[in-house]
Amino acid sequence: MRYSSNHKAETRKRIIGEASRRFRKDGVEGTGLVPLMKALGLTHGGFYAHFASKDALVEASLASAAEQAFERWPEPRDSDELLAFVASYLSPEHRDNPDEGCPLPSLCAELGLRGSPSDTSDIVVQRMTQRLEGAELRSAPPERSLVALAAMVGAITLARAVKDPAASDQILAAVRSAIRAPSQET
Amino acid sequence: MRYSSNHKAETRKRIIGEASRRFRKDGVEGTGLVPLMKALGLTHGGFYAHFASKDALVEASLASAAEQAFERWPEPRDSDELLAFVASYLSPEHRDNPDEGCPLPSLCAELGLRGSPSDTSDIVVQRMTQRLEGAELRSAPPERSLVALAAMVGAITLARAVKDPAASDQILAAVRSAIRAPSQET
DNA sequence: TGTACATCAGTGAACGCGCGTTCACTGATGTAC
DNA sequence: TGTACATCAGTGAACGCGCGTTCACTGATGTAC
Numbered sequence: 001m002r003y004s005s006n007h008k009a010e011t012r013k014r015i016i017g018e019a020s021r022r023f024r025k026d027g028v029e030g031t032g033l034v035p036l037m038k039a040l041g042l043t044h045g046g047f048y049a050h051f052a053s054k055d056a057l058v059e060a061s062l063a064s065a066a067e068q069a070f071e072r073w074p075e076p077r078d079s080d081e082l083l084a085f086v087a088s089y090l091s092p093e094h095r096d097n098p099d100e101g102c103p104l105p106s107l108c109a110e111l112g113l114r115g116s117p118s119d120t121s122d123i124v125v126q127r128m129t130q131r132l133e134g135a136e137l138r139s140a141p142p143e144r145s146l147v148a149l150a151a152m153v154g155a156i157t158l159a160r161a162v163k164d165p166a167a168s169d170q171i172l173a174a175v176r177s178a179i180r181a182p183s184q185e186t
Numbered sequence: 187m188r189y190s191s192n193h194k195a196e197t198r199k200r201i202i203g204e205a206s207r208r209f210r211k212d213g214v215e216g217t218g219l220v221p222l223m224k225a226l227g228l229t230h231g232g233f234y235a236h237f238a239s240k241d242a243l244v245e246a247s248l249a250s251a252a253e254q255a256f257e258r259w260p261e262p263r264d265s266d267e268l269l270a271f272v273a274s275y276l277s278p279e280h281r282d283n284p285d286e287g288c289p290l291p292s293l294c295a296e297l298g299l300r301g302s303p304s305d306t307s308d309i310v311v312q313r314m315t316q317r318l319e320g321a322e323l324r325s326a327p328p329e330r331s332l333v334a335l336a337a338m339v340g341a342i343t344l345a346r347a348v349k350d351p352a353a354s355d356q357i358l359a360a361v362r363s364a365i366r367a368p369s370q371e372t
Numbered sequence: 373t374g375t376a377c378a379t380c381a382g383t384g385a386a387c388g389c390g391c392g393t394t395c396a397c398t399g400a401t402g403t404a405c
Numbered sequence: 406t407g408t409a410c411a412t413c414a415g416t417g418a419a420c421g422c423g424c425g426t427t428c429a430c431t432g433a434t435g436t437a438c
Binding site (some may be wrong): 373374375376377378379380381382383384385386387388389390391392393394395396397398399400401403404405 | 410411419425428436
């Protein structure tokens with residue numbers, strides 16, 4: 001089976017795409033290479049033509065998930081876009097679809113307890129924080145956006161863990177309105 | 187080997203104690219029953235005299251970790267105690283010792299993606315939120331303490347995942363000071 | 373244009389390992405007589 | 406006080422399974438002549 005010159009690169013991309021979705025949905029430990037390759041119509045033996053190990057795939061998938069998050073939530077250009085970003089991040093849709101969502105709530109906890117070799121988390125935190133330094137908040141202390149990010153990540157994490165749907169919605173709504181109107185918090 | 191009448195109950199407690207530490211440190215999937223029992227000086231076969239399944243142990247350990255968190259951070263009686271609670275929760279010590287810490291940052295993500303059968307998360311969220319409704323914040327909207335909890339859980343999660351120690355400390359400090367002085371946030 | 377060969381993405385069987393779970397058994401102790 | 410027996414927490418070998426990884430092989434295609 002000889003393929004076109006970029007066939008291998010495309011297969012590699014397909015593996016990363018499927019893996020980055022599964023890692024976010026089921027966790028790294030919960031995702032097996034055999035079912036992963038099978039879902040792509042391939043056999044598991046071929047995996048090692050593309051990656052040296054599962055860890056290498058984790059690294060590549062995390063970077064890909066980060067890139068996807070940066071595209072989904074680009075740098076806001078004004079305060080309206082900033083609030084739209086926050087609303088989208090804290091939406092029930094994002095809560096209910098971790099496989100397409102931000103890797104921070106889905107993968108941080110797992111990579112935090114394993115001694116992750118990558119510093120992709122650092123980069124994602126940094127760039128997501130930058131995106132929150134928008135418009136009318138620019139006069140705020142620089143940690144303000146870090147607090148907002150922590151609240152957003154915590155809200156999604158808790159909203160996914162809580163069983164009661166009303167309580168879950170309430171967590172998202174509370175953080176959404178707190179970031180929307182921080183001056184009325186006290 | 188016949189033992190004193192409460193020997194079995196004590197062994198059960200020891201299993202739960204060790205498990206609740208390991209689950210928080212290494213995750214549920216990352217904790218095997220064989221090494222767990224071995225660490226207690228027992229063989230793995232005896233496990234099923236105490237629990238019907240690993241899932242039953244997860245349930246019991248989560249409840250135990252929650253109870254431990256409620257004891258470590260009891261209901262604050264005034265605003266000083268409330269700030270001490272927040273400072274303790276957001277301390278480097280808590281970040282660096284997940285095995286003795288709050289189960290929300292360590293276990294929520296993992297139990298969130300598996301369809302957890304327990305509603306212990308709901309209870310922990312509810313009771314930790316109550317503890318943040320202290321003193322001078324009582325006039326604030328009720329969601330205020332929910333936002334604080336989300337920020338605290340998110341901060342610990344991120345601080346554990348980030349590689350750069352300075353960045354990790356910064357996340358904790360930012361949320362700490364934001365909760366300490368919410369009126370100066372804007 | 374036609375043949376022989378090299379390439380290499382993907383195949384599929386096999387590996388050792390640790391997992392959760394089962395089960396026949398052990399043996400020190402409390403109880404019955 | 407002494408013996409026979411029942412109890413039952415814990416033992417340890419075994420189970421089937423899925424995991425990550427290895428490796429000899431396949432076979433359609435591009436290239437060389």
